[in-house]
Amino acid sequence: MVIFKTIRSLVLPAWVACFSVATEAKASTHVTASAEKIVRAFLEEVRSGRHPEATSRYLASSVKAHQIQSENEETVIRTPSDYTNHVRDFISLFGHYSFRIDVLIAQKNLVFVRWRQFGHHLKSLNGEQPTGKELLELTSAVYRVQDNKIVEYWLQTDRKGMEAQISAKN
Secondary structure, eight states: OHHHHHHHHHHHHHHHHHHHHHHHHHHHHHHHHHHHHHHHHHIIIIITSSOGGGGGGTEEEEEEEEEEETTEEEEEEEOHHHHHHHHHHHHHHHSSOEEEEEEEEEETTEEEEEEEEEEEOOSOSSSOOOOOOEEEEEEEEEEEEETTEEEEEEEEEOHHHHHHHHHOOO
16 A cells, blocks of 8 residues: 555656646647637738628737837727728728738747738829839738737838839839
8 A cells, every 4th residue: 555655646746747738738739729720810811801891700809009110110909890991991002902921820829920912002102193003012910819819919011112112113
């Protein structure tokens, strides 16, 4: 009986520790997979311009959007309705654009994404006349997911590259 108690006192804590680590790893993997799935679906369905009205499936009721525009960082609060209008603005500026995810990396509840958006210069972006030229927008973002919704993101777009494309002579 003493030997059994000794073995149990040695083995049980080790087994509990292994189980805890495995459970944490499984939970972390689940969070990562869930966050990745939510962000990918949001980008492919909403940000792509295909179904902007589906925004509320993916965004929390209030989302902190940290955006860098010409090296000026700004944080705005977006609602699903605001974001739907934001995507519709893109459609009016670029037409029905194509959207491609180049990189998507998920770690726990954070998802890094880099994408390309191809469209045409149909409306003024900064006071210039629309040129109809094909435009490429490159953007990188990190999304934070909580309770299966995007609650915050940090976004940086190559605005200088857009300016250069618009001002370039044909």
